[in-house]
Amino acid sequence: MVKTPVLIALTMAVFVAGCELDSNLFNTQEVDHYRLPGNTIPDSLIEEVVFDSDGNTLYGYWVESDGKRPGLAMLYCQGNKHNLDEYWDRVMLYHELGVNLFIFDYRGFGRSGGESSEDGMYRDAEAALGVVQSEGFSPDSIVIYGYSLGNVASIYLAAKKVKPRCLIAEAPLASANSLTQGSLVLDIPERWLTDGEFNNAERVKHIQTPFLLIHGEDDDFVRWRDNGRVVFENAPEPKRLALIPRAKHDDIPAVMGEDAYLAIISGWITAPGMP
């Protein structure tokens, strides 16, 4: 029979420890090796990169330009799903832009060691930026691209650490609070259900680089109305919006067509007035 003091202790433990939704933002999947599914990029252009972030060993891939735009590098901050294998189709797509590209797994994802956290994402993004710069690229030749949760890292970099050539945000959340309020309908105050802020809406105010936002009008997860719209309105000029009709959270290239999708990005990273 369970003694009353034990029950009280268990109850107190629940109170003290509590539950957070933050950890659920990180849908990590560890792997022993990357598959790079469906890869069509020549192996000679792909290099595995192992680097350090706060003592955690992180893994990524440097994909060299096919020669069309060798002077530009894209740092791709992926979303929260599993690991970089999930985003390899995007890597192949961006490779068609002719730029160099670096994609990496945040700590806790894929082969990268450590435990996922909001602060960890920031440290890992800084380390990844260091990798790109170590390849000889100055900030004005670096395009930072964030997708979904990855915008937390990319917007952080552009707001706090570097003035890149430009910043591209695809389907960004406004903040952890925007997600919880949108889902609960109730206006639950900030931090009641999450400890992290993931506050793109505030941080984007401090970027000093041309900003392109791409968002699906029918995004079924990060709703345009209270996420992308807020981020875009808070971003300083110069900025451009590509609101894609009928597109959801993860199908923008498919809905608008890959050529049209790449044309938007290509037009932005080579726009007149860019460094």
Add this chain to the structure above:
Amino acid sequence: MNRNIRTAGALGIILLTSCAAHNALEPVGKGRTVVRGGVGGPIVAAFGTNVPVPYAVVGIQRGVSDRVNVTADLHLTPIFYQMAGGEFGAVFFFASPQSRWTIGLGGRLLALGSFKVRVEERLRLYPILSASSARTGMRNTPYAGVDWTLLPHQPDYDEEPGRVIASPFFGVRWNVGHGYRLSTELKWHGANIRSDQTAVEYVQIGRSGAIATLFSLEWQW
């Protein structure tokens, strides 16, 4: 992003309206008391299937006159999120206690609080109005009604929020003997709110609301 947060986020959704099967179906009777425990919530996509969120409440209902019940419910699940939740209110019945049909109009206050550190605002109050009708006088009691949850605050990021959440429901209260009754209920939470663009993947009607299954066991003395 992915379904993982959709699942976890769902654990809080039921906070938005009442969280157990409707039990104020008829006058309890002056001086009499009903206690109950309930579990259930919106059906969400999780683990490769659709499952109801296990949201738990306990409550008490007491008759203060032949036509008025007062109710109080304590929400248990929010405790795991370092939150406290409770509902307090009253229901007035138009029909007499001997009528075969009852119509009840109620009002209650949903109070949510947080006892986390680093939280600036600790209390939110949401008025809830409800109307219900039940066919009494039989062994089992079918009923239907609707809750309206009023939203007095403006969400931080949404310029087009709903001001009222309408949640119709219907169910049957089964007399299982020895003073115990089991309520089974289907509720359409937020029937007037679009829910197809949220982090939680609900079972909807059209593109709105969240279908919930609710169960409640009550005992009267």
